[in-house]
Amino acid sequence: MTMTKNRDITRQAATTNDVASPVCGGECKFITRDVNVFYGEKQAIFDVSLDIPDRSVMALIGPSGCGKSTYLRCLNRMNDLIDICRVEGTFLLDGEDIYSGAIDPVLLRARVGMVFQKPNPFPKSIYENVAYGPRIHGLAKNKADLDEIVETSLRKAALWEEVKDRLDAPGTGLSGGQQQRLCIARAIATRPEVILMDEPASALDPIATARIEELIDELKENYCIVIVTHSMQQAARVSDRTAFFHLGRLIEEGPTEQIFTAPREKQTQDYITGRYG
Amino acid sequence: MTDRTEQKPSETAKDATAENAAADIDANGRIDWHSPQMLARLRRRHAANRRMKFIGLAAILLAAGLLSILVGSLLKSGLPAFRQTFITLEFDLKPELVKPDNMRRGKWRKIVKEGLLRALPEDMRNNRKLKRKVLKIVSRSAPYALRDHVMKNPHLVGRIIPFDVLASDPYDQFNKGLLPEYVGAGERKRPNPKLGGPEVVRAFRVLKEQKRVSLPFNWGLFFNADSRLPEAAGLAGAIVGSFLTLLVTFLISFPTGILAAIYLEEFAPKNRFTDFVEININNLAAVPSVVFGLLGLSLFIGFFGVPRSTPLVGGMVLSLMTLPTIIIATRAALKAVPPSLREAALGVGASHHQMVFHHVLPVAMPGILTGAIIGMAQALGETAPLLLVGMNAFIPDISNMGITEPATALPTQIYSWADSPERGFVSRTAAAILVLLGFLLAMNTLAIWLRQRYSTKW
Ligand SMILES: Nc1ncnc2c1ncn2[C@@H]1O[C@H](COP(=O)(O)OP(=O)(O)O)[C@@H](O)[C@H]1O
Ligand SMILES: [Mg+2]
Numbered sequence: 001m002t003m004t005k006n007r008d009i010t011r012q013a014a015t016t017n018d019v020a021s022p023v024c025g026g027e028c029k030f031i032t033r034d035v036n037v038f039y040g041e042k043q044a045i046f047d048v049s050l051d052i053p054d055r056s057v058m059a060l061i062g063p064s065g066c067g068k069s070t071y072l073r074c075l076n077r078m079n080d081l082i083d084i085c086r087v088e089g090t091f092l093l094d095g096e097d098i099y100s101g102a103i104d105p106v107l108l109r110a111r112v113g114m115v116f117q118k119p120n121p122f123p124k125s126i127y128e129n130v131a132y133g134p135r136i137h138g139l140a141k142n143k144a145d146l147d148e149i150v151e152t153s154l155r156k157a158a159l160w161e162e163v164k165d166r167l168d169a170p171g172t173g174l175s176g177g178q179q180q181r182l183c184i185a186r187a188i189a190t191r192p193e194v195i196l197m198d199e200p201a202s203a204l205d206p207i208a209t210a211r212i213e214e215l216i217d218e219l220k221e222n223y224c225i226v227i228v229t230h231s232m233q234q235a236a237r238v239s240d241r242t243a244f245f246h247l248g249r250l251i252e253e254g255p256t257e258q259i260f261t262a263p264r265e266k267q268t269q270d271y272i273t274g275r276y277g
Numbered sequence: 278m279t280d281r282t283e284q285k286p287s288e289t290a291k292d293a294t295a296e297n298a299a300a301d302i303d304a305n306g307r308i309d310w311h312s313p314q315m316l317a318r319l320r321r322r323h324a325a326n327r328r329m330k331f332i333g334l335a336a337i338l339l340a341a342g343l344l345s346i347l348v349g350s351l352l353k354s355g356l357p358a359f360r361q362t363f364i365t366l367e368f369d370l371k372p373e374l375v376k377p378d379n380m381r382r383g384k385w386r387k388i389v390k391e392g393l394l395r396a397l398p399e400d401m402r403n404n405r406k407l408k409r410k411v412l413k414i415v416s417r418s419a420p421y422a423l424r425d426h427v428m429k430n431p432h433l434v435g436r437i438i439p440f441d442v443l444a445s446d447p448y449d450q451f452n453k454g455l456l457p458e459y460v461g462a463g464e465r466k467r468p469n470p471k472l473g474g475p476e477v478v479r480a481f482r483v484l485k486e487q488k489r490v491s492l493p494f495n496w497g498l499f500f501n502a503d504s505r506l507p508e509a510a511g512l513a514g515a516i517v518g519s520f521l522t523l524l525v526t527f528l529i530s531f532p533t534g535i536l537a538a539i540y541l542e543e544f545a546p547k548n549r550f551t552d553f554v555e556i557n558i559n560n561l562a563a564v565p566s567v568v569f570g571l572l573g574l575s576l577f578i579g580f581f582g583v584p585r586s587t588p589l590v591g592g593m594v595l596s597l598m599t600l601p602t603i604i605i606a607t608r609a610a611l612k613a614v615p616p617s618l619r620e621a622a623l624g625v626g627a628s629h630h631q632m633v634f635h636h637v638l639p640v641a642m643p644g645i646l647t648g649a650i651i652g653m654a655q656a657l658g659e660t661a662p663l664l665l666v667g668m669n670a671f672i673p674d675i676s677n678m679g680i681t682e683p684a685t686a687l688p689t690q691i692y693s694w695a696d697s698p699e700r701g702f703v704s705r706t707a708a709a710i711l712v713l714l715g716f717l718l719a720m721n722t723l724a725i726w727l728r729q730r731y732s733t734k735w
Pocket of ligand 2: 070
């Protein structure tokens with residue numbers, strides 16, 4: 001992982017964006033500028049600049065392989081794990097550069113939680129799944145405190161009623177939809193500001209999907225949510241703003257209504273009307 | 278299809294599609310699933326299936342057959358050694374023979390001889406020829422066994438006590454039907470000299486008629502130390518020696534191997550140096566074990582001065598062998614942990630080392646333990662390197678064994694026994710191999726059990 005972009009530019013961006021951005025109306029959680037991402041020689045993201053408002057849902061849509069996941073994983077530095085991946089550009093979380101070393105990736109990932117495409121609970125108890133994050137970050141003073149964090153997280157993830165009698169049962173024994181809500185509870189437990197979701201419902205049946213969508217609707221009261229989805233209906237249902245990616249470029253971004261009813265770009269129009277993708 | 282095409286499957290496939298395409302598909306593009314070509318092709322495919330099944334089954338039967346021949350022959354020659362002939366006699370512990378103030382100087386041979394003669398009828402008892410040779414029936418260790426028994430129980434002096442003594446090896450074999458009474462055939466047929474003459478055999482028969490001869494399970498095989506006398510020799514020293522050696526091996530190679538594997542797999546940068554290390558670890562696993570023995574001899578004993586013949590140096594040499602096995606198994610187990618688990622851990626903000634130790638390692642542990650146990654099982658059966666570091670000492674007394682005392686191990690004990698000419702050692706060698714195989718089987722079963730019991734259910 002290397003950051004080749006000049007630090008000065010980073011700082012500049014930080015200061016210029018202290019002034020309220022028109023997109024976010026003064027409440028921008030993430031400001032990203034001139035993002036280029038490479039896998040080895042191959043470039044996956046080209047010059048993407050995107051602002052993500054707080055307490056709302058931003059949907060990333062676009063055809064398969066257009067770089068939605070790649071962009072999303074830059075936001076909590078998950079791409080650091082891929083040796084050949086190189087990220088350039090500016091990523092500001094509340095005005096702080098997340099790639100500058102000012103924020104440790106370990107703490108960043110507590111603040112920017114992530115839910116993956118395939119539910120991936122730890123092969124441990126339900127309780128332990130949720131308690132693990134708070135414990136390693138020292139967020140609970142004692143056992144009672146931790147119990148409370150576990151309960152509130154599971155409640156927020158709309159899972160508490162289903163699992164309260166079997167917190168010691170393995171998380172991997174739950175149904176797919178329950179596992180995904182457990183993963184959401186696990187992400188919530190570290191009190192993140194942002195939750196990243198990479199096609200969180202693509203492995204689930206329609207009923208479980210509907211529950212996840214309801215949940216996203218509730219969570220946006222308190223969190224900034226960025227969701228990647230291949231389903232345009234889902235984007236239309238859950239998001240406030242939508243960004244359309246194509247071949248690694250951000251084609252268009254705007255209020256979801258506008259994107260779906262009156263897209264400015266022809267490519268967007270073609271995609272949402274199903275002419276490709 | 279002709280035989281020629283049968284032998285060249287790739288050509289067959291090409292031919293088939295080319296020549297049959299037109300026949301199977303009619304003008305409307307519809308496929309005729311019941312055309313003769315289609316059915317013939319289907320038959321060939323099923324025939325290939327059956328052929329494959331048959332070959333596989335034959336291979337398995339061959340392997341099973343060879344294995345059962347091996348185990349069968351071992352059982353045939355080894356099983357008799359799991360029972361041992363004892364003779365129950367009454368011994369008159371006269372003080373003038375026992376010498377109570379210094380029993381070590383007692384006339385124990387004489388006591389045993391009198392015990393034998395007491396049991397025989399009058400005419401035999403007075404037969405001078407028999408008198409001279411009657412001790413051939415019992416083990417030469419019998420006087421010492423009786424002495425040790427009386428020294429432990431001094432109140433017995435002056436009494437007549439019943440006591441079980443070991444039969445000598447020829448009479449043990451004779452009693453099991455493994456040693457013939459006569460050797461040679463026809464003109465040259467004569468009494469077997471190993472049995473000491475016809476009158477001794479007759480005396481043994483009398484003892485047998487009196488129900489003094491018994492053939493109980495041979496606990497001595499497991500609890501006796503080694504001996505020059507086959508009837509008294511046991512594996513206790515070898516078992517303890519193998520245990521101590523494996524303990525040393527485990528303590529050295531398990532932590533080292535796991536930590537090395539974790540470092541290489543999870544933390545090491547991927548560069549030429551780590552590639553080089555990796556290649557060499559794989560090479561190390563393929564080095565013949567005798568080379569490790571030579572290395573141990575010159576390096577550990579010659580250079581570092583580790584005492585020779587000890588479980589310490591044996592364990593060190595064997596850990597050179599198990600180390601690559603454990604490293605490779607551990608790396609494979611770590612690699613098998615799904616990336617989604619790593620992402621899950623890092624996604625909630627676990628540091629790299631928390632991810633490894635809290636999540637990856639527990640999931641990989643059954644695989645690691647399996648690899649370690651298999652490595653240990655290999656080490657248990659390893660002979661050559663132990664011989665080179667002198668771990669085939671003669672240990673007639675197991676009371677002061679330790680990791681820095683000379684010792685022997687199971688495979689080297691087998692090697693020594695196999696080298697002994699006495700008939701009793703032939704079956705004891707086979708029995709020792711069975712014991713070793715039993716330990717190996719137990720270890721492999723443990724490995725399988727661990728893997729099934731503790732592997733993560735997703
Ligand atoms: N780990 C990787 N190594 C190499 N190339 C990758 C990797 N992950 C993604 N890519 C490439 O980057 C491009 C964008 O992928 P991705 O972000 O997963 O697309 P999306 O999520 O929109 O389907 C694709 O062309 C893909 O092949
Ligand atoms: Mg994706």
